[in-house]
Amino acid sequence: MDRVCSDNSLVDSSEYMELTIAGMVCRHCVAEVERVLRAQGLTVEEVELGRARVAETELSPDARRRLVEALEASGFRIVTDHAAEVVERVKLAVMHHVREEPDCRLNLSACVERQTGEPYAVASRMFSQSEGRTIEKYHIAQKVERVKELLSYGDRTVSEIAYLTGYSTTAHLSRQFKEVTGMTPSQYADALAAGKASRLPISDI
Incomplete structure (x- = not known):
């Protein structure tokens, strides 16, 4: 069974750990996050916009602090709560919808639901409360x-x-x-x- 760490920013299982990372907007960001993770001694399995997966299943408090500092030094931030994670994933869904996935361009709500794992109405409310504007805007x-x-x-x-x-x-x-x-x-x-x-x-x- 998956276990969510106390700050909800690191999701780990017996096989991997997944991080949700804010500030990733392009392929260069993906490469930089991968570089930072490897420099911290982590075994990188996958990095994509907004998230990364490493083979390690847990980090010590000191290792996590060093990772947070290293990512922040490069302009990135580990997302620390569920609502913030949903907002970041909405942004990623919109970017994919506009830039990379013309096949789903006619159904933004489906793209948002697929990326966030939340019903569109829930994701929309969280986004508006955080950003002060609608997903549509x-x-x-x-x-x-x-x-x-x-x-x-x-x-x-x-x-x-x-x-x-x-x-x-x-x-x-x-x-x-x-x-x-x-x-x-x-x-x-x-x-x-x-x-x-x-x-x-x-x-x-």
């Missing part, structure tokens, strides 16, 4: 930032970007983009080329 912000990223490459039309980011029409993309940024996609692209526009880090969205 966060989803829109992530989509708009993804559109900005694709526009910055300059190799796709707005129509292609609309398809890649899950908008039903180019008009829908343009309308939502302007509501958030105050500019149309083409105006943003021109401003970016002129050095008058910028993008947000994913972790700041």
Whole structure:
């Protein structure tokens, strides 16, 4: 039977220990977390956005303190309670939905439930209480930032970007983009080329 440590941040069984880690937003983060874990002498089985699995089934208080400090030095944080874990996993679900899993893009609620293990209504309430905005608003912000990223490459039309980011029409993309940024996609692209526009880090969205 799985056992949850007293702070709920480390889940261990007789076979492995799983950590939920905040602040992971890209493949570079995955590589850095894996580096930190190995540097702490842990046997890494798997690292993905938001979580890591190691072969060790428990850590001494001193080893755990060193791990927490090492992760924090690299900009990461071990999640310490269930509600915070759900919020982090909602964010990961949204990022996957927008950036990596077009097959589930039409059903955000299913992606959230799969990632969090909670009913969508429960995850939505926890997220809103923690973040002060709805999952839907966060989803829109992530989509708009993804559109900005694709526009910055300059190799796709707005129509292609609309398809890649899950908008039903180019008009829908343009309308939502302007509501958030105050500019149309083409105006943003021109401003970016002129050095008058910028993008947000994913972790700041």
